[in-house]
Amino acid sequence: MTTSTTTFSYSQLRDFTTAIFERMGFSVSDAHLASEVLLSADLRGVDSHGVARLSGYLRLWEVGRINPKAEIKIVHQTPSTARIDAQAGLGLVVAPKAMQIAMEKAEQVGTGWVSIYNSNHYGIAGYHAMLALPKDMIGISMTNASPLVAPTHSQERMLGTNPIAIAIPAAEEPPFVADFATAAAANGKLEILQRKNLPTPEGWVQGKSGETSTNAHALKEGGALLPLGSDTLRSSHKGYCLGAMVDILSAVLSGAGYGPWAPPFVSFLPLPADPVGEGLGHFLGAMRVDAFRPAQEFKSHMDNWIRRFRAATPITESEPVLIPGDIEREIEKIRQKQGIPLLESVWKDLEEVGKKMQVKF
Amino acid sequence: MTTSTTTFSYSQLRDFTTAIFERMGFSVSDAHLASEVLLSADLRGVDSHGVARLSGYLRLWEVGRINPKAEIKIVHQTPSTARIDAQAGLGLVVAPKAMQIAMEKAEQVGTGWVSIYNSNHYGIAGYHAMLALPKDMIGISMTNASPLVAPTHSQERMLGTNPIAIAIPAAEEPPFVADFATAAAANGKLEILQRKNLPTPEGWVQGKSGETSTNAHALKEGGALLPLGSDTLRSSHKGYCLGAMVDILSAVLSGAGYGPWAPPFVSFLPLPADPVGEGLGHFLGAMRVDAFRPAQEFKSHMDNWIRRFRAATPITESEPVLIPGDIEREIEKIRQKQGIPLLESVWKDLEEVGKKMQVKF
Numbered sequence: 001m002t003t004s005t006t007t008f009s010y011s012q013l014r015d016f017t018t019a020i021f022e023r024m025g026f027s028v029s030d031a032h033l034a035s036e037v038l039l040s041a042d043l044r045g046v047d048s049h050g051v052a053r054l055s056g057y058l059r060l061w062e063v064g065r066i067n068p069k070a071e072i073k074i075v076h077q078t079p080s081t082a083r084i085d086a087q088a089g090l091g092l093v094v095a096p097k098a099m100q101i102a103m104e105k106a107e108q109v110g111t112g113w114v115s116i117y118n119s120n121h122y123g124i125a126g127y128h129a130m131l132a133l134p135k136d137m138i139g140i141s142m143t144n145a146s147p148l149v150a151p152t153h154s155q156e157r158m159l160g161t162n163p164i165a166i167a168i169p170a171a172e173e174p175p176f177v178a179d180f181a182t183a184a185a186a187n188g189k190l191e192i193l194q195r196k197n198l199p200t201p202e203g204w205v206q207g208k209s210g211e212t213s214t215n216a217h218a219l220k221e222g223g224a225l226l227p228l229g230s231d232t233l234r235s236s237h238k239g240y241c242l243g244a245m246v247d248i249l250s251a252v253l254s255g256a257g258y259g260p261w262a263p264p265f266v267s268f269l270p271l272p273a274d275p276v277g278e279g280l281g282h283f284l285g286a287m288r289v290d291a292f293r294p295a296q297e298f299k300s301h302m303d304n305w306i307r308r309f310r311a312a313t314p315i316t317e318s319e320p321v322l323i324p325g326d327i328e329r330e331i332e333k334i335r336q337k338q339g340i341p342l343l344e345s346v347w348k349d350l351e352e353v354g355k356k357m358q359v360k361f
Numbered sequence: 362m363t364t365s366t367t368t369f370s371y372s373q374l375r376d377f378t379t380a381i382f383e384r385m386g387f388s389v390s391d392a393h394l395a396s397e398v399l400l401s402a403d404l405r406g407v408d409s410h411g412v413a414r415l416s417g418y419l420r421l422w423e424v425g426r427i428n429p430k431a432e433i434k435i436v437h438q439t440p441s442t443a444r445i446d447a448q449a450g451l452g453l454v455v456a457p458k459a460m461q462i463a464m465e466k467a468e469q470v471g472t473g474w475v476s477i478y479n480s481n482h483y484g485i486a487g488y489h490a491m492l493a494l495p496k497d498m499i500g501i502s503m504t505n506a507s508p509l510v511a512p513t514h515s516q517e518r519m520l521g522t523n524p525i526a527i528a529i530p531a532a533e534e535p536p537f538v539a540d541f542a543t544a545a546a547a548n549g550k551l552e553i554l555q556r557k558n559l560p561t562p563e564g565w566v567q568g569k570s571g572e573t574s575t576n577a578h579a580l581k582e583g584g585a586l587l588p589l590g591s592d593t594l595r596s597s598h599k600g601y602c603l604g605a606m607v608d609i610l611s612a613v614l615s616g617a618g619y620g621p622w623a624p625p626f627v628s629f630l631p632l633p634a635d636p637v638g639e640g641l642g643h644f645l646g647a648m649r650v651d652a653f654r655p656a657q658e659f660k661s662h663m664d665n666w667i668r669r670f671r672a673a674t675p676i677t678e679s680e681p682v683l684i685p686g687d688i689e690r691e692i693e694k695i696r697q698k699q700g701i702p703l704l705e706s707v708w709k710d711l712e713e714v715g716k717k718m719q720v721k722f
């Protein structure tokens with residue numbers, strides 16, 4: 001397989017993606033929003049969660065699993081919380097709107113927390129957390145996902161790669177933005193190795209019977225991703241705890257499909273026969289910094305935190321200590337200017353999408 | 362060194378510990394509370410955080426770093442948040458009281474979140490999170506701690522083992538209680554290997570210059586603990602992100618000493634010369650389950666979650682998939698009946714404490 005790429009401008013990909021979402025029946029503003037969230041992944045270098053997924057969303061729409069006309073509906077609330085029915089909407093659109101509700105609650109009572117059910121894949125977790133930053137709030141974002149990860153001691157896949165993102169504002173320094181899967185390695189990293197026909201490092205996957213494996217194709221052959229920590233000696237139970245926490249806050253608290261009942265992302269796999277909830281679940285939070293401490297005071301200490309960590313003595317001179325969000329921000333700067341490189345398989349896939357929906361790519 | 366143990370009854374250790382705290386000047390009720398929190402660690406098998414620490418607390422008190430007469434003080438609040446000055450109180454007493462404030466806020470507006478500064482070591486994170494369970498709330502507990510962990514790429518220790526605990530109620534099943542350090546292995550596990558003169562597994566520690574190491578004594582020789590994930594290939598940056606998040610929510614948000622400025626637990630090390638905040642920080646939260654979804658409905662789905670995960674096909678028949686909290690609960694059952702085994706070094710240390718404070722052990 002090839003790994004050659006062609007570079008496309010942000011605006012070309014955005015306009016194309018927006019047009020596709022409009023053809024699917026999304027309103028103009030929802031299509032723009034979905035497209036912006038999706039492209040934010042490509043801009044930030046999280047290629048696995050960007051336009052490469054467009055054809056996947058399209059197939060979910062084709063089988064009736066995404067409702068482009070959905071409006072999110074608060075089914076229960078308190079001053080600081082809400083449970084939201086996403087009505088089978090697209091997570092890319094659902095999550096920013098739900099985050100808005102969390103932030104309005106934070107405006108009123110200091111913090112806001114929403115748990116959402118009946119949703120679909122919401123793109124990169126970090127996008128939604130970062131919505132809090134301009135308001136001097138701390139943003140938190142989690143989602144459950146199709147089961148690919150085996151808990152410690154399990155042969156079976158029981159959890160998604162269930163990401164956690166947290167965005168924290170600073171003053172003069174760029175914000176602290178952590179956004180990571182609770183598996184040892186996300187599926188996107190496996191795909192890169194698959195294309196190059198390389199083995200994985202130890203501790204990423206296990207084989208079909210739970211045996212140690214470095215087979216980049218292990219997932220397709222019935223294996224599983226491992227939780228953060230990789231093995232019992234290195235505390236894989238902690239990664240399992242984190243993935244479980246995300247699953248429970250996102251899906252059990254909201255009423256979505258949890259654990260092995262989380263709906264698969266791919267349209268060709270059937271939905272669970274005995275559902276325990278509806279769709280995927282997300283959990284989003286916003287905390288006003290000044291609900292604790294004056295915002296300027298906090299942000300200037302964040303500057304100090306960031307500068308001190310950046311100045312930590314590195315092991316290797318050429319590899320300084322990074323602040324969460326540094327890498328993605330650097331890639332974004334470059335791609336904003338130079339465009340977004342797509343693998344041939346990805347842009348050919350987009351061409352197909354364009355043909356099917358009669359939109360020029 | 363010896364690893365032989367002697368077993369003591371819970372009530373003997375509790376009465377002794379309470380008497381010591383009273384001698385230090387704590388009120389009767391605060392001494393009882395501190396003792397209960399401390400002993401909960403021994404009961405649950407987290408021996409590193411139980412009575413083995415009593416002499417350490419005593420030394421902090423001797424150098425004037427713990428104020429037994431402290432009353433926690435809300436310095437700022439909103440309906441769902443509070444920033445709390447612990448006035449150099451003992452974390453064992455501060456945290457349950459602060460959790461009470463979080464739960465009162467949750468009672469009122471759905472959730473409550475408190476960030477606490479000017480505190481000291483608070484024992485096991487899980488104790489405070491579990492206070493939420495009888496009220497059908499989800500409890501969350503984090504604390505920063507003395508810097509022992511090197512972020513990814515760093516030679517320097519910049520973060521504590523900064524634990525995260527979350528307690529989630531179920532109906533017929535016992536609750537889900539995760540409680541874990543964000544390092545690959547907690548310091549207590551290293552101490553066990555030190556006593557047995559054994560090397561560590563790979564991925565627990567690094568040497569003085571950041572080199573790979575399996576030396577159980579690495580910390581004393583200028584090395585550092587590694588974040589959960591262990592190395593860059595297995596995503597140590599995620600453990601670094603988690604430890605950093607705990608540090609920021611507990612200490613930057615509250616006004617405590619953060620990162621390398623967190624005060625050392627041991628009394629013989631000096632406090633940072635250029636403090637950026639006061640004492641240690643904690644972050645505690647409570648979310649009323651029924652602020653999202655009827656509590657009975659949620660708890661019966663938690664039962665289902667727990668049963669399904671327990672039933673996951675294990676890799677090895679003899680090692681079933683566990684639910685977070687299982688191991689600690691089993692140990693607690695046994696130790697409630699049979700007593701608490703203490704290493705000779707620990708009970709001799711308690712004898713010394715008793716002599717010094719004129720309390721019979």
